[in-house]
Amino acid sequence: MHEELTWQIEAPKAFSFEQNLLYLAEGGDECTYDIQGNHVRKAIALGEAYFLIELSEATNGNVIIRVLKGSIFPSEKIKAQLTSFVRDWFDLDTDILPFYEMAKADDYLHSLIDQYYGLRNIGIPNFFEALCWGIIGQQINLRFAYKLKRRFVETYGQAIEWNGAQYWLFPTPEAICNVSVNELMSLQLSQNKSAYLIGVAQAMVRGELSKENIQASPSLQEAEHELTKQKGVGAWTAHYVLMRCFRFPDAFPVADVGLQNAVKQLGEMEKKPSKEELIQLGAPWENWKSYATFYLWRSLYEKM
DNA sequence: TGCCAGGGTCTTT
DNA sequence: AAAGACCATGGC
Numbered sequence: 001m002h003e004e005l006t007w008q009i010e011a012p013k014a015f016s017f018e019q020n021l022l023y024l025a026e027g028g029d030e031c032t033y034d035i036q037g038n039h040v041r042k043a044i045a046l047g048e049a050y051f052l053i054e055l056s057e058a059t060n061g062n063v064i065i066r067v068l069k070g071s072i073f074p075s076e077k078i079k080a081q082l083t084s085f086v087r088d089w090f091d092l093d094t095d096i097l098p099f100y101e102m103a104k105a106d107d108y109l110h111s112l113i114d115q116y117y118g119l120r121n122i123g124i125p126n127f128f129e130a131l132c133w134g135i136i137g138q139q140i141n142l143r144f145a146y147k148l149k150r151r152f153v154e155t156y157g158q159a160i161e162w163n164g165a166q167y168w169l170f171p172t173p174e175a176i177c178n179v180s181v182n183e184l185m186s187l188q189l190s191q192n193k194s195a196y197l198i199g200v201a202q203a204m205v206r207g208e209l210s211k212e213n214i215q216a217s218p219s220l221q222e223a224e225h226e227l228t229k230q231k232g233v234g235a236w237t238a239h240y241v242l243m244r245c246f247r248f249p250d251a252f253p254v255a256d257v258g259l260q261n262a263v264k265q266l267g268e269m270e271k272k273p274s275k276e277e278l279i280q281l282g283a284p285w286e287n288w289k290s291y292a293t294f295y296l297w298r299s300l301y302e303k304m
Numbered sequence: 305t306g307c308c309a310g311g312g313t314c315t316t317t
Numbered sequence: 318a319a320a321g322a323c324c325a326t327g328g329c
Contacts, residue, residue, distance in 0.1 A: 134310090134311095135311095137309095137311090138309095138310080138311040138312070139308095139309060139310085139311040139312080139324090139325085140309055140310090140311090140325085140326070140327070140328095141308075141309040141310090141326095141327065141328055141329090142309080142310065143309095143327080143328065144309085144326075144327045144328070145310080147327085188326075188327085190324070190325050190326080191324080192312075192313080192324065192325085193312095193325095196312085231312090231313080232311095232312065232313085233312085234311060234312050234313085235311090236310080236311055236312085237311075237312085240310075253310075255310090256310050256311090257308085257309065257310060257311090258309090258310040259310075260310095261310095297310075300310090
């Protein structure tokens with residue numbers, strides 16, 4: 001592509017590009033995007049086409065989108081789809097001022113909203129990716145989880161090359177549905193997780209599981225119920241996906257060890273709160289449980 | 305070294 | 318419904 005394609009998204013209220021970039025940079029050894037200085041690059045698939053985009057901050061605070069490479073020339077329609085993707089990824093369409101209003105009076109959240117002011121609940125728009133990441137991350141430490149994800153992506157995903165670097169597209173369900181359990185185990189995924197990942201891929205290829213179906217669920221509970229029909233997807237994984245991909249405001253993975261540790265720290269507790277205690281102390285977060293979880297997780301990154 | 309990790313399924317009470 | 322066994326392995 002010879003023409004440079006650049007445009008902007010107007011920044012919403014209470015948005016800090018820097019805070020969001022910091023989150024992306026400190027989250028772990030990520031393989032699905034790449035931070036270089038003050039910008040982030042990510043490969044995105046739209047149907048059969050793929051694009052490599054770069055986001056940066058304009059002097060007025062807007063978000064600059066630049067297409068670095070594409071399998072086809074981006075039409076206006078595709079540019080609109082890329083804009084939608086970014087709006088979704090960074091959750092730009094949510095007015096988070098009510099969250100801050102609630103949080104500033106909350107014992108656990110009040111310090112975080114100053115520290116991370118303008119941070120969005122950065123999502124995982126790709127449904128299959130969100131599910132796989134949830135499954136891969138079950139009950140292992142995050143550093144190892146990021147290693148496993150990288151092996152998975154670099155074995156079964158597609159790389160876009162640009163200026164001597166590789167940018168990875170997450171594997172498609174089609175690329176995973178016929179892989180054997182043994183093959184995934186060779187990446188050091190456990191036997192159970194290997195089977196879960198293949199099962200989820202097969203369900204998606206067969207059309208039994210789709211983003212559209214979950215999106216259409218009338219309630220958080222029904223969406224959770226639909227997801228937990230999948231083997232390997234329990235309450236924690238379901239809520240994780242409903243938070244990161246579907247953005248249910250009250251998705252709340254209460255069994256999460258990280259969440260429990262964050263609350264323990266901020267509340268200066270002697271031991272981690274139980275699931276039941278977390279449900280109680282999170283009750284005031286109604287409509288913002290997902291955001292509260294995201295900010296609490298964020299408070300743990302300093303130690304990674 | 306032994307406990308912990310962004311859990312889940314299956315079995316037993 | 319709730320509790321326990323088992324899985325499985327790197328990180329620190």
